[in-house]
Amino acid sequence: MAKYSCGDCGMEVHPISCGKCGTELTHVNIEKDDGTTVGVAECSNGCGKIKSPMCCGHDMAAAD
Ligand SMILES: [Zn+2]
């Protein structure tokens, strides 16, 4: 299960739950068309995915 933290200010965000089914979202990295990867939080039941939370102007890093 992913927990997100900001390296700049130390802010932590605990796992987010799916708004549809309540399952804890799983952190995955997906590759974009330009070859860069972006972290997203995805529902393992296939409801969909949301972008990782941001803090201090950049994506928060996921840590187990
Ligand atoms: Zn921050």
Ligand SMILES: [Zn+2]
């Ligand atoms: Zn779901």
